[in-house]
Amino acid sequence: MSLAILSSQRSKDPSTQVGACIVNKDKRVIGMGYNGLPDGCKDDRFPWGKAAHECCCECGCGCDECQCSKRRKVEYKWLKDKNFYVCHAELNAIVNSYGNSVRGCTVYVTLFPCNECTKLLIQSGIARIVYYSDKHKDRDTTKASKWMLDYVKVEYTEHKKLDKNIFDMTNEDLKRIVESEDQQDESANN
Numbered sequence: 001m002s003l004a005i006l007s008s009q010r011s012k013d014p015s016t017q018v019g020a021c022i023v024n025k026d027k028r029v030i031g032m033g034y035n036g037l038p039d040g041c042k043d044d045r046f047p048w049g050k051a052a053h054e055c056c057c058e059c060g061c062g063c064d065e066c067q068c069s070k071r072r073k074v075e076y077k078w079l080k081d082k083n084f085y086v087c088h089a090e091l092n093a094i095v096n097s098y099g100n101s102v103r104g105c106t107v108y109v110t111l112f113p114c115n116e117c118t119k120l121l122i123q124s125g126i127a128r129i130v131y132y133s134d135k136h137k138d139r140d141t142t143k144a145s146k147w148m149l150d151y152v153k154v155e156y157t158e159h160k161k162l163d164k165n166i167f168d169m170t171n172e173d174l175k176r177i178v179e180s181e182d183q184q185d186e187s188a189n190n
């Protein structure tokens, strides 16, 4: 997980940085990735905002979940919304495995995978998901992910939490994560 966290820190997404690290049964790293634009798409030329809708009522929240009756369709949404362009961390981790099989592997992700990533993880044979944050647990995309994973019996486990925000972690914190994973593995093997 510490490698996934480090990887996430390379993301240019101002609202949510995500990292993923795929390891095989021998704990060899097979691929890593973070959420970013496709190769060659410059970070300063494409949008990093979200354009779910425009809201002209008092709440003005602009969030995905807003049910305001006055919400309007955003014009030129495709020019304003990062979701058209960003490659998710899990996709990049698989692509960065350079054709090595990820079947039977574990993916460590800093955020619970969305439904699109979940489809990709299932299709590539990932056996286990360990996630740190589930901050989008109320989104339909996350609910759909969990339904698929439960249905096909791909295990997903929440990583042990440190009493710290993921992005304020020091090297010492990252070491503590590695130690806690080693302890968990030891007790699972005994």
Ligand SMILES: O=c1[nH]c(=O)n([C@H]2C[C@H](O)[C@@H](COP(=O)(O)O)O2)cc1CO
Pocket (backbone or CB within 6 Å): 013, 015, 016, 017, 018, 034, 035, 050, 082, 086, 087, 088, 089, 090, 111, 112, 113, 114, 117, 136
């Ligand atoms: O599975 C995922 N993998 C992944 O890389 N992401 C990225 C895509 C976006 O850049 C960001 C989510 O942004 P936001 O929290 O503003 O909706 O996280 C998001 C998810 C699931 O939400």
Ligand SMILES: [Zn+2]
Pocket (backbone or CB within 6 Å): 088, 089, 090, 113, 114, 115, 116, 117, 118
């Ligand atoms: Zn995703």
